[in-house]
Amino acid sequence: MPLFTQRFPVNLGELMTQIKPHLLTPAGLDKLTSELEHLRTIGREEVADRLHRAFEDGQDDDFVDNAELEAARNAQSFLEGRIQELEDILNNYQIIEDGANRNFDYVRIGDFVTVTEVGSDEEERYHLVGAAEADPVEGRISNESPLGKALLGAKKGDIVRINAPRGVTEFQVVNIES
DSSP states (O other): OOSOOOOOOSSHHHHHHHHOOEEEOHHHHHHHHHHHHHIIIIIHHHHHHHHHHHHHHTTTSOGGGOHHHHHHHHHHHHHHHHHHHHHHHHTSEEEOOOOTTSOOSSOOTTOEEEEEETTOOOEEEEEEEOGGGOBGGGTEEETTSHHHHHHTTOOTTOEEEEEETTEEEEEEEEEEEO
8 A cells, every 4th residue: 555645737837836835934925926916906007098098199100110019919928937937936835934942043935134255354154045036136035046045054154155156155154043
């Protein structure tokens, strides 16, 4: 008798979403949920208005040369693609547990990590998050990025190495916190 049973998915897309959920912080979940609601309502209304205006403006012209109509259709396509992407994320996610009541002896997803590049005194602070909410400009790096992968499991004082375009770059972990 088998130790476990598993239902096999009908298609590869379903298999992929079952295997790897999108990792989100509670704040990231709120942000993506709000963005989806905004795009479904206000975003779609704005694109529909833009399409309507472009269509009316092109009534007298040959639609082949209507640049605004083409731009509006591109905007609609981008909007619907983003909506689909957000729906996919929100249909298969896992919340990253906060760091309350735990030791910060090594880096985990959801932690804030302060590092310095070896040879520099300048500290950089990153929030290690899932790919769906990564935003390097805001200091949120993905656990799938080269630096994120290197930091996972590292301890305070450890030096991690990543391959960068200019060669191997080394970072020392200065602090780990929630």
